[in-house]
Amino acid sequence: AQSVTQPDIHITVSEGASLELRCNYSYGATPYLFWYVQSPGQGLQLLLKYFSGDTLVQGIKGFEAEFKRSQSSFNLRKPSVHWSDAAEYFCAVRDNTDKLIFGTGTRLQVFP
Amino acid sequence: ETGVTQSPTHLIKTRGQQVTLRCSSQSGHNTVSWYQQALGQGPQFIFQYYREEENGRGNFPPRFSGLQFPNYSSELNVNALELDDSALYLCASSLIGNTEAFFGQGTRLTVV
Numbered sequence: 001a002q003s004v005t006q007p008d009i010h011i012t013v014s015e016g017a018s019l020e021l022r023c024n025y026s027y028g029a030t031p032y033l034f035w036y037v038q039s040p041g042q043g044l045q046l047l048l049k050y051f052s053g054d055t056l057v058q059g060i061k062g063f064e065a066e067f068k069r070s071q072s073s074f075n076l077r078k079p080s081v082h083w084s085d086a087a088e089y090f091c092a093v094r095d096n097t098d099k100l101i102f103g104t105g106t107r108l109q110v111f112p
Numbered sequence: 113e114t115g116v117t118q119s120p121t122h123l124i125k126t127r128g129q130q131v132t133l134r135c136s137s138q139s140g141h142n143t144v145s146w147y148q149q150a151l152g153q154g155p156q157f158i159f160q161y162y163r164e165e166e167n168g169r170g171n172f173p174p175r176f177s178g179l180q181f182p183n184y185s186s187e188l189n190v191n192a193l194e195l196d197d198s199a200l201y202l203c204a205s206s207l208i209g210n211t212e213a214f215f216g217q218g219t220r221l222t223v224v
Contacts, residue, residue: 004154032211036215041218041220042217042218043116043118043202043217043218044155044202045215046212046214049212051211090154090155097160097168098143098160098167098168098206098208098209099157099160099168100147100155100204100213102154102155102156103154104152104153104154105152105153105154
């Protein structure tokens with residue numbers, strides 16, 4: 001069965017530091033992969049997506065993610081974190097019925 | 113272009129009652145999906161509607177039902193509410209076959 005694993009429940013970084021959030025997926029075919037961000041009490045905003053082609057994808061707010069098929073991973077990165085990046089981050093894979101399967105999320109806390 | 117809007121934003125119901133949540137799709141989108149997000153969890157797929165018909169369902173009991181209207185707006189109905197139904201309910205709209213879904217801000221349902 002398809003699944004998404006986000007191993008880190010909570011990550012704390014200092015403002016200006018680099019960030020990497022981990023995501024591993026289980027899916028038989030070529031995956032459609034997404035990263036969403038959720039601020040407290042809010043809906044989900046799409047950061048970036050991977051369908052095919054270049055395995056390094058750029059998103060909004062300075063985020064990027066790299067698809068590594070050999071590792072079944074789609075890790076999210078940002079070179080320099082801002083205090084406004086504090087939020088919950090969700091990795092998701094779209095299955096062949098169009099539904100999104102989400103990980104349990106990683107909560108990012110940013111210290112000044 | 114309007115985004116996905118959901119109403120109400122917050123709702124408190126008593127166990128055993130029924131509730132209806134509403135979603136207006138983003139302009140031009142013909143597919144609506146509903147997700148349940150329990151506290152501290154990732155969103156879980158409830159069902160999807162396309163052309164006013166259910167087009168896929170997750171692992172939710174029949175007391176969760178929905179409708180899609182000709183203007184592509186949608187309702188989620190939950191009968192016989194249970195305490196565990198307390199969650200953030202998210203609506204997402206998309207074009208069928210398109211890989212990207214856009215989420216509303218969600219409805220926070222509390223069952224007491």
